[in-house]
Amino acid sequence: xxxxxxxxxxxxxxxxxxxxxxxxxxxxxxxxxxxxxxxxxxxxxxxxxxxxxxxxxxxxxxxxxxxxxxxxxxxxxxxxxxxxxxxxxxxxxxxxxxxxxxxxxxxxxxxxxxxxxxxxxxxxxxxxxxxxxxxxxxxxxxxxxxxxxxxxxxxxxxxxxxxxxx
Amino acid sequence: xxxxxxxxxxxxxxxxxxxxxxxxxxxxxxxxxxxxxxxxxxxxxxxxxxxxxxxxxxxxxxxxxxxxxxxxxxxxxxxxxxxxxxxxxxxxxxxxxxxxxxxxxxxxxxxxxxxxxxxxxxxxxxxxxxxxxxxxxxxxxx
Numbered sequence: 121x122x123x124x125x126x127x128x129x130x131x132x133x134x135x136x137x138x139x140x141x142x143x144x145x146x147x148x149x150x151x152x153x154x155x156x157x158x159x160x161x162x163x164x165x166x167x168x169x170x171x172x173x174x175x176x177x178x179x180x181x182x183x184x185x186x187x188x189x190x191x192x193x194x195x196x197x198x199x200x201x202x203x204x205x206x207x208x209x210x211x212x213x214x215x216x217x218x219x220x221x222x223x224x225x226x227x228x229x230x231x232x233x234x235x236x237x238x239x240x241x242x243x244x245x246x247x248x249x250x251x252x253x254x255x256x257x258x259x260x261x262x263x264x265x266x267x268x269x270x271x272x273x274x275x276x277x278x279x280x281x282x283x284x285x286x
Numbered sequence: 287x288x289x290x291x292x293x294x295x296x297x298x299x300x301x302x303x304x305x306x307x308x309x310x311x312x313x314x315x316x317x318x319x320x321x322x323x324x325x326x327x328x329x330x331x332x333x334x335x336x337x338x339x340x341x342x343x344x345x346x347x348x349x350x351x352x353x354x355x356x357x358x359x360x361x362x363x364x365x366x367x368x369x370x371x372x373x374x375x376x377x378x379x380x381x382x383x384x385x386x387x388x389x390x391x392x393x394x395x396x397x398x399x400x401x402x403x404x405x406x407x408x409x410x411x412x413x414x415x416x417x418x419x420x421x422x423x424x425x426x427x428x
Contacts, residue, residue, distance in 0.1 A: 127322055131315065140308035150312040154321065161322035207306040214302040239303050264296075271299050 127161055134171060137240035138178045140206055144233055146185035155181055172247045175237060179251065215274060223273040231266030234259050 135153055142149035156177040160170070167173035206224065207217035224232055233252065237243045245263065249256040398406035419427070 122326060124319065124323065127326075128319065131318065135313055135315075135318075136308040136310045139310050139313060150310070150314075153313060154318045157318055158322050158325045162325040205309055208309055210307070213305045215306060217306060220303065220306055235303075239300065240308060267296050267299060270303070271295055274299065274302075 122161055122163070122166055126166075127157070130160070130170060130174075131157060134174055134241070137236070137242070138174055140240055141175060141233070141236050142178050142182040142185075143206055144229060144236065145179075145182040146189055148185050148189075149182065152178055152181040152185055169247065171241060171243055172251060175241055175243060175247075175251055220274065223270055226273070227266050227269055231262045231269070234263045235266045235270075238263055 135157070138153045138156065139149045142152045146152060156174055159177055160167075160174065205217050206221040209217040224235070227235070230252075234245075234248050237248050237251065238245065243251070245256040245259040248254075248259040248263075252259065254262075395407070
């Protein structure tokens with residue numbers, strides 16, 4: 121049985137990444153993540169791979185929520201894409217939150233999901249492969265393709281280049 | 287050369303993306319912790335106990351509902367004949383007294399009182415003639 125401290129630590133570590141992950145499919149991402157943590161708390165024993173387990177539950181919950189949203193609205197426009205910002209705006213960051221959100225939203229879902237699960241969720245490509253039903257090499261290939269597409273859109277300067285400029 | 291540059295750019299992009307913090311404004315942490323606490327405390331003992339008691343109540347209710355009413359049995363009681371009533375034998379203590387004759391004296395005295403009233407009582411012994419009786423002698427006179 122999981123204690124409140126352990127649950128609190130897991131929420132700190134994974135909640136934000138899971139909300140971002142769930143936004144790929146549905147608008148009520150926070151509700152989906154909350155339900156996932158409640159399911160985790162109800163488990164008798166903690167899963168071996170908590171991050172993978174949480175991502176799987178959130179993915180299933182988000183897909184179900186997306187189906188329910190589609191039924192309600194009777195049109196296919198992705199609610200997730202209407203979200204103004206997926207990230208907290210901050211001037212300290214090298215990337216603008218709004219620009220990054222827009223660039224990510226333009227990626228195909230199969231690439232975006234892998235990028236988010238790896239970069240913010242901290243999942244390995246093997247875990248992502250298990251989660252999405254593809255091989256780890258395919259997951260890695262899609263990840264690189266997604267990054268290449270983002271590089272074109274975001275044009276992040278290399279740290280060495282900025283040093284040279286200085 | 288260009289491959290290395292591309293690799294560096296990819297690495298820089300990865301670190302820049304990782305810096306971004308996902309929005310979690312709508313995630314109410316207090317509500318989450320509360321609901322998770324409730325979910326973790328929810329065991330199987332109480333639901334099982336509720337299920338068992340509810341099913342027992344239903345079964346007993348059904349049994350009570352379909353059970354036939356108990357039949358009333360009328361038993362004929364024979365009339366009481368006064369002649370058949372046997373005299374109650376005297377208790378062993380009374381029988382002992384009767385043997386000693388005291389009982390017959392008492393009965394005789396009772397009959398005298400019933401026939402003649404208090405006048406039928408024999409004259410009490412005079413206080414001057416005899417000394418007053420103590421408890422022991424009174425008991426012995428019985």
